Amino acid sequence: MTSGKQLKARVRDRMARTGERYAVARAHVLGAAGGSGPVVDAGWTLRGGTDPDTAALANVLAHRGVTGPDGPLTEPLLLLVGGGLGAGYILWEFAHDDSRVVTLGFTHSWQYVDRRLAATVERLGLDVTWSRTGGAVAAARALARALAAGDPAVVWPDRYHVGYWHLPAFLDGHGGHPVVVYAASGDRVHVDDRTLAPLTVPTADLDRARARVGSYRNTMLVVRSSDAVVPADRLRAAVRDGLVATVEHLSGSSTSFALPAWRKWSRLLVDERAVKGWPAVFADRRGLLRALAGVWEAVEPAGMGGGHLRGVFADGLVQAAAVLGEPALAGEAERWREIGRRWHLLAETALPDDVPAIARLRELTATVSGAVAEGDAGAAERAAAAEELWRLRDEHAGAPLDEARLARVRTTMSEHLTAIHRAEASAVASLGAVLGR
Template identity: 35%
Template structure:
């Protein structure tokens, strides 16, 4: 098969970046494939999102965070990128498993590399607890078949394989995008790169500048307030009064900011790389000033993620180390390191089950932790606003 795995960071952009690179799609300014940072920027760049999900039946809670533009409308995010670079995007959906399998197999037979919407929990190499079935949408590229199994590109340097039934189950689990595929087709002609970059920059500024407390920068101001709010039912002192589910929440916060698809800082560092590329292409030095600010924001996000799992609490320090090792092993070796990945995942699952019910912290220490985290969020909010102002000024 004529497909090269290139790794990647963020599922939505890594899939598009790698498929187009394998189709020979190149940038008109240097004749090379677009970087993942450039794909992110052209598609609209950054976003904000914060949802606290409680699973009281399982004594668990998790944070879901969105860091990309239109993170809750991924088809629009991907379509915007394709429109701006002249790539045809074909979305296929069906309620039937047989038709879904035919869509996939026909695309592979045509030498195409379909991007599939899947449920993380159904993919065996993630080793998620069954309680998370249907919770986490994900994106993989299917690039071939071997010995009756499908080959997946999921940001790892190594191919991942799943059997047909497993892939079918993963594709159909989440009803809002049941069996969806995206087929990309480059038309072979050059596109207006500066115009595509400007469209992405304007989209990002407009999106982050809105007043929404769910999808724009005020999200972080609201989140900071919830960290110590004792009256609101979503305030952390209220939600975690008995500390039930606190462990999984703090872990998902750390994981979602530093490890899973965010490049160690809520995608802010990746976006800074885009701004540096854009600065050179557009001959606009002030974009590099914004890039430096966003790198500073990425550092603040990393600090926040580490503060959520303080080293002073031994099980949280151990969790941080196990998570880092698991992700590094997966990205470097894929399922070739299946035994080690399974062992690491089992350790983390055992800790989650044990510590969600009895978190090793006093009430005073918990409230102090929440106050510290609030301080981090307040810093992040101010820095995000300053970086956005610089970005807006650079393109005005």
């Protein structure tokens, strides 16, 4: 996977500094030397990816030989087909443990766990089977049958119970993202969570993780289409429908699930009178580091999710320009790349690495995420890093920032969000004009 501890350390250091995903950081560290091709495990090629949903589907389709008329159905293109980008901000306050949790959404329909994949496979006209049984025994049997038939399955495990993220108990039942289960070996299953080397999980742990969250308990998606080409007219319609969904969704008026969410969050970061304003909610500093770290981990691809995905969307626009024969779409891509850079600045502001404890926190987060990408070979390192990470987060729960620095952090984050809202609103309007909306 890597050529030694020094390379791993350099990759993870870059992840912590830049917020990049493991594969991207590794490619930069290796430079022109590159590396060997992708790892093949039990007949499954580990291709990595960024967005959990579209990476899972892209990898399944590649495995089954399902393509577009001009080549693979890539992760960026599938992101567009599924409705593209979204916007969302919610600050949860839970009375049972007096916790405060920041939730950010960056994809279309982010608040509905399986809706994007459902829309994607429907628009592409793929032959798929959904299983949504509530019973754990029946769900385990359905998965076993799929694997025995050689069919990889997309499932939605709870991150705490699936184990390899090594999360603390208070995150039990907080959900997770889709992964691909592609093989069984003894009492373990092989899981692709955008990994680049084999990652296995005890079957019992996966079964428990799949059954944990009631709203999507034991959901499973199996693609039946095989060695097929999505017709050109079907693909064009799917891409166009997905882009229209992006424009319509982001143009909505919701202050939680559309672009106004960024404007609301910008105001609440500095509003000292609002009940949900950060100055009031975090007046006692309880949960403050969790909130700030949550922003960094949600925005940057180095976290457990896919990050803000504006760059992946830009890549999709370039590909969509060819699919739709609309060169102006490629011209829209740079707008979204610039917006992605703005999101990176926001994340840097939220969790500044010139503070030693915060720098170490970022390093440990990158180590855990990087070691997941390294599969079973990284098991011991990610377990040790996670133990230190959560101990450090508990030790500095109120955030290691003095009041003056904290005020500057909130103010600068607010300014970044105001600029992001304006830039995204302008980019959405421009994209709508290209689409004739």
